[in-house]
Amino acid sequence: xxxxxxxxxxxxxxxxxxxxxxxxxxxxxxxxxxxxxxxxxxxxxxxxxxxxxxxxxxxxxxxxxxxx
Numbered sequence: 001x002x003x004x005x006x007x008x009x010x011x012x013x014x015x016x017x018x019x020x021x022x023x024x025x026x027x028x029x030x031x032x033x034x035x036x037x038x039x040x041x042x043x044x045x046x047x048x049x050x051x052x053x054x055x056x057x058x059x060x061x062x063x064x065x066x067x068x
Contacts, residue, residue, distance in 0.1 A: 023029060036043070
């Protein structure tokens with residue numbers, strides 16, 4: 001039972017890494033998209049929100065872990 005959190009973390013990291021590689025090597029991703037280049041600021045803002053949310057959830061989970 002104590003290995004479950006480690007297995008989950010490693011599994012999620014592997015899934016994310018494999019999914020990133022598949023998407024990065026996809027044919028649609030290798031073609032240039034001028035619309036994407038024009039919306040760089042908006043894309044970076046969305047990515048920042050995702051990272052802030054992940055950090056908040058991570059800290060919250062860590063605090064719950066410490067309390068229990």
